[in-house]
Amino acid sequence: MKKAAVINVSAPHYNLGAAKLANWLRSEGWSVEEHDGDPGVLIGYPDLVCLSVIFSWHAPIAREIAWRSTGAEIWAGGPGLFKLADWWQRETGIKAHIGLDERFDKQPGDYRMTFAARGCPVGCYFCIVPQLEGKKFTLNWDFAPAPILCDNNLSALPVEFQEHILRRYRECAVRLMDANSGFEPQWFDEACYARWKGQLRGPWRFAFDIMPEWRAVERTMRILKDVSPRKKQIYVLIGNEPIASCYERAQKVIEWGGEPYCQPEMGLDALEKKPKVRFDWTETLLLDFARFYNRHLWRKKGIGEYMPRKWERNPFAGMVLA
Secondary structure, three states, X not given: OOEEEEEEOOOOOOOHHHHHHHHHHHHOOOEEEEEEXXXXXXXXXXXXXXXXXXXXXXHHHHHHHHHHOOOOEEEEEOHHHOOOHHHHHHHHXXXXXXXOOOOOOOOOOOOOEEOOEEOOOOOOOOOOHHHHHOOOOEEOOOOXXXXXXXOOOHHHXXXXXXXXXHHHHHHOOOXXXXXXXXXXXXXXXXXXXXXXXXXXXXXXXXXXXXXXXXXXXXXXXXXXXXXXXXXXXXXXXXXXXXXXXXXXXXXXXXXXXXXXXXXXXXXXXXXXXXXXXXXXXXXXXXXXXXXXXXXXXXXXXXXHHOOOOOOOOOOOOOOOOO
């Protein structure tokens, strides 16, 4: 029996693609060992080594594993390699699989996550989804429900398909614990809220990425006014606008009754986990700003009183942020 090693290079993050690939290989007659993270020297000399990379800054780890896996066929893919195809081939001499792999994308199995649809029509420049999955939705009417639903824009899906998703969850007796990529304020309305609120157990997630979105986000927050702030988790992109604009967006989320989760803008081809630095930001300011909001320090003090490190001046003191 042929031996394969399937490696989730982005562990400890759950890797749905790696799990599906392992199940598909078994269905094709392979003996499969699954590994989370770099396994070191592979025991047993597998015939095939499969490297799944979620985030681009894990690509150098995949490269190291590929260099060590002499004598084995190498498969490499995942969203983390999507913008690094040329780099990967130059570094390893191996062609990466770019995009979804139709061989196993719909492979049955018991997974923690699922997709009912792929794609997103918004086309944000900093998001890999439109490039990876397309700007038109691809609907999977036969999807298998799982506790975490990963669709990228639930509120923009056709109403009949939204209803189909919820019906499938009821029929399969699976609890919808989280819709982790969430809803898009541009398409969110009272009907969408009424449709999902009876089954969604986790928080309401959506993004406030740029100031021009403020009217749609405020309207969405009004619709969710009776929901606890802890169950309204709004992704606030930072670094893509000047500090004052990002601060205003984070504060508006709090003012409207939600909790901001700040995410520095990252390059889709970043080989290190370092944010983009633009406008009046520095890398340290981006990390301190995100830490202040994501650790909920805003509940006790203003950002001008925040002391991220002992014996250092507050980095935001004196800034005109209001």
